[in-house]
Amino acid sequence: MKIEIKGVNGLDNKEKLIISEIKSLINLKNMEPGEKLPSERLLADRLGVSRGSIRNAIQKLEFYGLLKSMPQSGTFIADLGLTAINGMIDQIINLPTPDFKSLVETRIFLELKLVKFAAARRTEEDLSEIEEVLEKYKFKVLAGEDAVAEDLLFHLSIAKASHNPSLNRLMLSITPQIITDFEKYHVCKSNTALNAIDEHQAIVDAIRSKDPCRAEEKMKEHFSVLYQYCYETN
Amino acid sequence: MKIEIKGVNGLDNKEKLIISEIKSLINLKNMEPGEKLPSERLLADRLGVSRGSIRNAIQKLEFYGLLKSMPQSGTFIADLGLTAINGMIDQIINLPTPDFKSLVETRIFLELKLVKFAAARRTEEDLSEIEEVLEKYKFKVLAGEDAVAEDLLFHLSIAKASHNPSLNRLMLSITPQIITDFEKYHVCKSNTALNAIDEHQAIVDAIRSKDPCRAEEKMKEHFSVLYQYCYETN
DNA sequence: ATACTTAAATTGGTTAACCAAAATTATATT
DNA sequence: AATATAATTTTGGTTAACCAATTTAAGTAT
Numbered sequence: 001m002k003i004e005i006k007g008v009n010g011l012d013n014k015e016k017l018i019i020s021e022i023k024s025l026i027n028l029k030n031m032e033p034g035e036k037l038p039s040e041r042l043l044a045d046r047l048g049v050s051r052g053s054i055r056n057a058i059q060k061l062e063f064y065g066l067l068k069s070m071p072q073s074g075t076f077i078a079d080l081g082l083t084a085i086n087g088m089i090d091q092i093i094n095l096p097t098p099d100f101k102s103l104v105e106t107r108i109f110l111e112l113k114l115v116k117f118a119a120a121r122r123t124e125e126d127l128s129e130i131e132e133v134l135e136k137y138k139f140k141v142l143a144g145e146d147a148v149a150e151d152l153l154f155h156l157s158i159a160k161a162s163h164n165p166s167l168n169r170l171m172l173s174i175t176p177q178i179i180t181d182f183e184k185y186h187v188c189k190s191n192t193a194l195n196a197i198d199e200h201q202a203i204v205d206a207i208r209s210k211d212p213c214r215a216e217e218k219m220k221e222h223f224s225v226l227y228q229y230c231y232e233t234n
Numbered sequence: 235m236k237i238e239i240k241g242v243n244g245l246d247n248k249e250k251l252i253i254s255e256i257k258s259l260i261n262l263k264n265m266e267p268g269e270k271l272p273s274e275r276l277l278a279d280r281l282g283v284s285r286g287s288i289r290n291a292i293q294k295l296e297f298y299g300l301l302k303s304m305p306q307s308g309t310f311i312a313d314l315g316l317t318a319i320n321g322m323i324d325q326i327i328n329l330p331t332p333d334f335k336s337l338v339e340t341r342i343f344l345e346l347k348l349v350k351f352a353a354a355r356r357t358e359e360d361l362s363e364i365e366e367v368l369e370k371y372k373f374k375v376l377a378g379e380d381a382v383a384e385d386l387l388f389h390l391s392i393a394k395a396s397h398n399p400s401l402n403r404l405m406l407s408i409t410p411q412i413i414t415d416f417e418k419y420h421v422c423k424s425n426t427a428l429n430a431i432d433e434h435q436a437i438v439d440a441i442r443s444k445d446p447c448r449a450e451e452k453m454k455e456h457f458s459v460l461y462q463y464c465y466e467t468n
Numbered sequence: 469a470t471a472c473t474t475a476a477a478t479t480g481g482t483t484a485a486c487c488a489a490a491a492t493t494a495t496a497t498t
Numbered sequence: 499a500a501t502a503t504a505a506t507t508t509t510g511g512t513t514a515a516c517c518a519a520t521t522t523a524a525g526t527a528t
Contacts, residue, residue: 036509039508039509039510040509040510041508041509041510049482049483050481050482050483050484051483051484051510052481052482052483053481053482053483055510055511056293059290059293063297063407064406064407064410065407065408065409065410065411066410069510069511070490070509070510071488071489071490071509071510071511072488072489072490072491072508072509072510072511073489073490073491073508073509073510074490074491074508074509074510075509075510078410078413078414079414079417080382080383080386080410080413080414081380081382081383082383083383083384083387084382084383084386084387084413087383087386087387087390088386088390088406088409088410091390091394091402091406092406095399095402095403095406096399097399098398098399098400098403099399102398102399102400102401103400105398105400105401106398106400106401109347109401113343146315148314148315148318149314149315149316149317149318149321150317152314152318152321152322153317153318153321156321156322156325160325164332164336164339164340165329165330165331165332165333165336166332166336166337166339166340166408167336167339167340167343168325168329169329169332170404172298172322172325172326172329173297173298173299174299174400175299175322176298176299176300176312176314176322177299179312179314179318180312180313180314183313270479273478273479273480274479274480275478275479275480278513283512283513284511284512284513284514285480285512285513285514286511286512286513287511287512287513289480289481303480303481304479304480304520305479305480305481305518305519305520306478306479306480306481306518306519306520306521307478307479307480307519307520307521308478308479308480308520308521309479309480
């Protein structure tokens with residue numbers, strides 16, 4: 001039995017409630033940001049839920065950098081000031097689940113930058129890794145087999161070579177959703193197309209030459225079909 | 235007692251180990267992606283750790299869209315193919331902790347796009363929300379008070395108006411780290427500067443006029459000092 | 469044989485008890 | 499009185515038992 005993974009991000013109602021309650025408590029106690037949050041036990045008791053639920057909610061807020069748990073010490077609030085904390089939590093709670101178009105838009109935007117950085121900053125090791133992945137991709141395509149995974153790894157290897165962990169992280173987090181949506185909407189049947197090989201090769205050549213502009217240009221060409229799909233419905 | 239929140243992202247060694255073991259198990263059993271992961275109990279037993287630790291690791295991978303837990307049913311692997319799963323997990327485990335420069339670079343890159351989208355897509359409601367936040371910012375600055383929080387909320391309100399949840403999410407996740415690093419490195423003392431008011435106002439004007447190019451231009455001006463800081467050390 | 473019903477087993481989620489490290493308080497020593 | 503030391507409390511992390519929904523298997527009537 002297969003199942004669809006969707007709504008990767010986003011919080012369920014219980015998480016939203018607990019996070020909201022935590023926010024209220026921070027305000028109520030007029031806590032100094034940078035100080036400790038009440039202990040998990042106290043929070044659990046105060047909100048009438050288990051510690052596990054509290055820990056789960058804390059982990060979500062840790063992802064956004066608002067909290068940080070220290071073993072045997074406590075959970076600390078980011079030193080942002082109450083106003084900022086409130087504003088951020090409100091936005092986090094109300095953040096809509098990204099739709100397909102947002103994801104595609106983000107991916108194109110991201111990858112055009114990532115490939116520029118990669119061309120500018122790639123090491124010899126990065127380059128050989130990219131080329132290695134490309135070879136595997138070629139092999140699969142020429143064998144007439146499905147090469148979605150190899151295509152994905154090619155793009156991820158470029159993201160890695162960008163040497164910007166922050167952007168790389170975003171790339172990693174939106175990639176699976178895009179891939180699965182792709183297959184759902186049947187947007188891209190060209191993963192096995194032969195011309196994609198040339199496009200990939202052109203990108204690698206630009207990266208090898210350390211030519212950011214050309215790299216971006218070639219990536220844009222590679223995304224042309226996707227680009228149209230994304231903006232024709234505007 | 236205050237503490238510094240750092241290394242927001244990134245996994246600790248135990249998490250890395252468990253995730254790595256899960257990867258091995260998926261490969262060992264040659265599991266079909268899209269299918270169920272072994273149950274938490276079985277994983278905990280197999281890896282010699284508690285279910286809680288397994289659940290923690292699963293939640294991390296859920297963030298990257300590789301897994302999805304369904305109540306009373308099981309944890310499902312994203313339908314990406316084994317090769318892709320392996321590649322992604324390897325990259326996730328080895329993802330470096332973003333340094334300050336990466337974050338600043340990402341923020342500038344992000345916000346230049348977010349403000350363009352905001353100018354193109356903002357609703358009347360978005361606009362009045364942005365203007366409201368700006369007024370609060372002005373008030374604080376003119377009163378000679380610290381306005382870091384209000385500055386932050388201004389930028390977040392623009393991010394929201396971009397109507398791209400995916401980019402907005404990234405913006406939210408890097409913001410606290412940047413703010414705290416700012417104060418640490420003393421990069422920007424100009425948060426209370428009067429000229430920042432004019433810069434913010436110019437950005438809002440462009441958004442009101444639905445002029446994406448001008449919005450981006452004004453945002454670039456607003457970031458000029460930061461921009462220099464980010465790239466002068468190149 | 470097939471379709472339907474029912475009972476047992478499995479699952480992720482929840483709760484409560486336990487652990488070791490850290491922080492705090494109390495005590496002793498100079 | 500100030501400082502160092504030891505006992506106690508508090509903390510996040512871990513483990514184990516429990517719950518309800520789901521899934522699977524067995525049973526039964528058609």
